[in-house]
Amino acid sequence: MSNFSASINRLVDLVALAGSGILSLVWARVALSWFSNDITKKIQAKDRARDALIGTLLFMAAVTGLLYGLAHWVLTGS
Numbered sequence: 001m002s003n004f005s006a007s008i009n010r011l012v013d014l015v016a017l018a019g020s021g022i023l024s025l026v027w028a029r030v031a032l033s034w035f036s037n038d039i040t041k042k043i044q045a046k047d048r049a050r051d052a053l054i055g056t057l058l059f060m061a062a063v064t065g066l067l068y069g070l071a072h073w074v075l076t077g078s
Contacts, residue, residue, distance in 0.1 A: 016063070019059060019063065023055075023056055023059065026052045026055060026056075027052055027056075029048060029052075030048045030049045030052050033045035033048060034049070
């Protein structure tokens with residue numbers, strides 16, 4: 001049983017690592033556009049920052065179980 005728990009913990013670690021890698025790539029793209037000298041890239045960076053923030057909040061809600069709890073509450077009423 002402890003071997004199964006260790007496997008699950010390792011899987012959770014790998015998923016968290018993959019998620020943080022994806023988030024870092026999204027925010028790195030925003031940062032590169034934000035600090036550019038090109039005005040159009042700076043304007044695009046504002047839109048990308050909004051999208052990245054929304055994506056990060058959704059990701060964090062999913063990771064913390066907020067979405068699961070909300071769906072459970074809506075479907076079961078408890």
